Amino acid sequence: MKKIAIVPGSFDPLTAGHADVIRTASSLFDEVKIVVLANSGKTGMFTPEERLRIARAAVEKMKEDDGIGNVSAHVFPGLTADAAKELGASFVVKGLRSAADFDYEFGMAEITRRFDGGLTTVFLPSKPEFIHVSSTYVREIIKYGKGDDRAFAPGTKDVILSIAHGNAKG
Ligand code: PNS
Numbered sequence: 001m002k003k004i005a006i007v008p009g010s011f012d013p014l015t016a017g018h019a020d021v022i023r024t025a026s027s028l029f030d031e032v033k034i035v036v037l038a039n040s041g042k043t044g045m046f047t048p049e050e051r052l053r054i055a056r057a058a059v060e061k062m063k064e065d066d067g068i069g070n071v072s073a074h075v076f077p078g079l080t081a082d083a084a085k086e087l088g089a090s091f092v093v094k095g096l097r098s099a100a101d102f103d104y105e106f107g108m109a110e111i112t113r114r115f116d117g118g119l120t121t122v123f124l125p126s127k128p129e130f131i132h133v134s135s136t137y138v139r140e141i142i143k144y145g146k147g148d149d150r151a152f153a154p155g156t157k158d159v160i161l162s163i164a165h166g167n168a169k170g
Pocket of ligand 1 (some may be wrong): 008009010011037038039040042078079080081111112
């Protein structure tokens with residue numbers, strides 16, 4: 001049986017840290033599906049469709065640069081557990097940058113398991129160079145035009161800036 005994992009998140013936008021976790025997951029699972037979901041505790045800069053476009057740009061770049069062909073990106077309107085079922089996944093992958101991430105994600109993993117007992121959450125530690133990278137940080141770089149470009153996931157900077165500037169004009 002194929003080992004399929006989803007990597008759920010709000011991805012507003014997907015960052016270099018997310019891309020690194022996804023790359024690692026692609027070496028552990030037969031298929032990895034990035035899923036853009038709503039986090040009810042957060043309001044966003046990008047629409048779900050824009051986040052999907054950004055995630056797909058990252059997927060394309062992984063394919064071009066590293067020959068990674070088992071990653072795809074999706075958007076889903078409901079629960080992580082329902083997205084996993086819809087996409088045929090038995091695993092949920094989350095990256096951890098800190099003990100605070102662990103506290104939050106440990107609770108989310110248990111909620112997800114209660115929704116669907118067949119789902120196992122797998123935590124992957126962030127590499128030191130990505131510990132301070134977050135979607136919030138990338139949004140600040142976009143807003144103020146300052147900061148470290150290495151926070152952008154490879155292949156996403158141009159699409160992110162073109163969407164952000166288009167939104168600012170409109
Ligand atoms: O990138 P984030 O914001 O940490 O991702 C959190 C996300 C979107 C994965 C989480 O909020 C989520 O699973 N949302 C979908 C709804 C759901 O399944 N909630 C869990 C139980 S309340």
